[in-house]
Amino acid sequence: MTEIFLFNTLERKKTQLIPQNPKRVTMYVCGPTVYNRAHIGNMRPAIVFDVLFRLLRHTYGADHVVYARNITDVDDKINAAALAEGVDISVITRKYTEVYHQDIQSLNVLLPNLEPRATAHIGEIIALIQKLIDEGHAYTAEDGVYFHVPSMKNYGRLSGRNLEDMQAGARIEIDEKKKNPADFALWKAAKPNEVSWDAPFGAGRPGWHIECSAMIEKNLGQTIDIHGGGHDLIFPHHENEIAQSECAHGGATLANIWMHNGFLNFGSEKMSKSLGNVLNIAEITATFKPEAVRLAMLSAHYRAPLDWNDDLITQSTKTLDRLYRALENVWLDNVEAIAPQALIEALCDDINTPQALAVLSELVKNANKAQNDVDKKQALAELKGVGALLGILQLTPDEWFNDKPKDDDLNARIDALVAERTIARAEKNWGRADEIRKELAELKVEVKDGADGATWRFL
RNA sequence: GGCCUCGUGGCGGAGUGGUUACGCAGCGGAUUGCAAAUCCGUGAACCCCAGUUCGAUUCUGGGCGAGGCCUCCA
Incomplete structure (x- = not known):
């Protein structure tokens, strides 16, 4: 131990x-x-x-x-x-x-x-x-x-x-x-x-x-x-x-x-009710995801002061995007979490969460490089192990990326555009394909051309 | 006034008496119709001064700067 x-x-x-x-x-x-x-x-x-x-x-x-x-x-x-x-x-x-x-x-x-x-x-x-x-x-x-x-x-x-x-x-x-x-x-x-x-x-x-x-x-x-x-x-x-x-x-x-x-x-001054420079969760999660708030909290060592600003949460959100993408790449059902020893050591050293996040970066690379199910399973187990101890990565990649409110009309419109673009691409009509990509970008939609066809998600 | 903490690259942020994490951003490459994502590679820092030391960003002293507690406060 x-x-x-x-x-x-x-x-x-x-x-x-x-x-x-x-x-x-x-x-x-x-x-x-x-x-x-x-x-x-x-x-x-x-x-x-x-x-x-x-x-x-x-x-x-x-x-x-x-x-x-x-x-x-x-x-x-x-x-x-x-x-x-x-x-x-x-x-x-x-x-x-x-x-x-x-x-x-x-x-x-x-x-x-x-x-x-x-x-x-x-x-x-x-x-x-x-x-x-x-x-x-x-x-x-x-x-x-x-x-x-x-x-x-x-x-x-x-x-x-x-x-x-x-x-x-x-x-x-x-x-x-x-x-x-x-x-x-x-x-x-x-x-x-x-x-x-x-x-x-x-x-x-x-x-x-x-x-x-x-x-x-x-x-x-x-x-x-x-x-x-x-x-x-x-x-x-x-x-x-x-x-x-x-x-x-x-x-x-x-x-x-x-x-x-x-x-x-907050603005390099202690956040306190008496100073009135406070934010509550609801105010933050109107713009950001709660998990990003949690990760932001863990991005600095717990004893150090932490300057709270939007950039911090934006960066945490990007980090979580990356983590969930890695998770998506190795996603398999019924994989048990395993806490990597390097993570345990980081946390056992006065809860060194920045070090733990460095360990996590390494795991993300492993996950992204995993080619076969054995490697994937190992990578997934370790990612889950880190998530379980840090209290992050508790969603499925799908839940993380698709938590925007459903709007059937909008979704149908996007599907239609993506379909049209697929046809344009098949016809090598790159001009039209790029035009559609641009239109989608204006709807805050990102299209990815994968091996199995195009997928999209809200940014 | 008393007590205490901190000062790391463009940014966030660990750590260490010598080989100097990690992430974001940048740059180069691979891949891609174009992208995105991903992978590989790469530049870049340790507030100032003195001391200890073969050697200090890391230890000691001083300075400067930032913040906290001494009143309710996470």
């Missing part, structure tokens, strides 16, 4: 993945807060960790990986959205959870094993907070419960900061209710018009970080193998998760490996 190395934010270097239990490899990734539609930047972790999920399943067996990706379904923005529309928060969260599912499904993202929601874990959250209070790591204030950061001696390890630095930084607001400016909310006391739950320390709702700690403990255990999320979650979110969990668990490590994906940039 190829050893898997992953860049661990905690150590700032690649470290070998050594699961605590190879029969139950555990991974937790921070999913969306469902208060409005996710943008494509939010899709990057879904896709990146989907590839890792596929690799883990391939390596340890599909039944031996437990992947949880949470849904945050209670927070300030959700409350604000619900209040604005005059509905219960569940109306908002259900709606956007569904949209999220549709979006990631269109990108070939597998469902995780678990999709825990904060509101379904209020009991666990309360118990965890109570434990932190009991053990002196948290205290009750008039507006809720706070985690007392100085109570943890090695706070800041993940993000590489320490209390003194943070206090020197002018950006932490002084809040009289907190014992220390770095303290953060575990529980926010109930406010009028806001959803709340009863708790021994007063009615309220969970703070941002505590849900992940509680859900990990409940669903995956005290210590998990991999914890992932976007780069901007390192601080404060993941740092605080560590603080809560490890203080509640007598210092037991929350996650052995912490992984963080880089951002999508």
Whole structure:
């Protein structure tokens, strides 16, 4: 078995993945807060960790990986959205959870094993907070419960900061209710018009970080193998998760490996809702195919920033055209996927998808050169193997090339032109044949003269 | 201000202490009535300066430039 190395934010270097239990490899990734539609930047972790999920399943067996990706379904923005529309928060969260599912499904993202929601874990959250209070790591204030950061001696390890630095930084607001400016909310006391739950320390709702700690403990255990999320979650979110969990668990490590994906940039600036420079899937797939979006995401290494623009997706589309053409050339029924070793090695090296795509290029050449069924079968099996791990090439070549809306009149017209051209060619009337090619080009149709006659497809 | 990341050919983008991926675009060839596709071949890069080294794009230090986190954020 190829050893898997992953860049661990905690150590700032690649470290070998050594699961605590190879029969139950555990991974937790921070999913969306469902208060409005996710943008494509939010899709990057879904896709990146989907590839890792596929690799883990391939390596340890599909039944031996437990992947949880949470849904945050209670927070300030959700409350604000619900209040604005005059509905219960569940109306908002259900709606956007569904949209999220549709979006990631269109990108070939597998469902995780678990999709825990904060509101379904209020009991666990309360118990965890109570434990932190009991053990002196948290205290009750008039507006809720706070985690007392100085109570943890090695706070800041993940993000590489320490209390003194943070206090020197002018950006932490002084809040009289907190014992220390770095303290953060575990529980926010109930406010009028806001959803709340009863708790021994007063009615309220969970703070941002505590849900992940509680859900990990409940669903995956005290210590998990991999914890992932976007780069901007390192601080404060993941740092605080560590603080809560490890203080509640007598210092037991929350996650052995912490992984963080880089951002999508838009016009060389971070894509973010607050900057307003975002695109969602629907906006992109109006022009491009979703699979091209996925491939574009994988064209750069997951930790590197990726500039998002139309050229990038156009190039990915061209690449997929080439991949599906190769697939078409070797297409046979009932061929099982085989993952090539070179691909496994690329992915095992911190999910090096650009390297994986280089491997894929080699396979495409093999496929295009394959003359007999043995070679074709081998090439097809390997192409499928790559597709299965990267989550691409899941269509038949036919489905890829012919996904334009059907227009019978137009199709009939094109068929007639192609037929006429075939006759012209048979009569060696090249002038007319070329004229028809030109007409077809204006209809965005490409004609190919193959050994078995002319075929056409929409460009 | 504190912490961190990055700077590779026309473009995208890996990687490496010496032989310098891969894709797109370009160029030459094969093939084609013409094309398309495909195959073969080919030119082209490592921000600047200093240091370590026999040798640095790769390591160290400095500089310049870009970006991120420190507040909600994938």
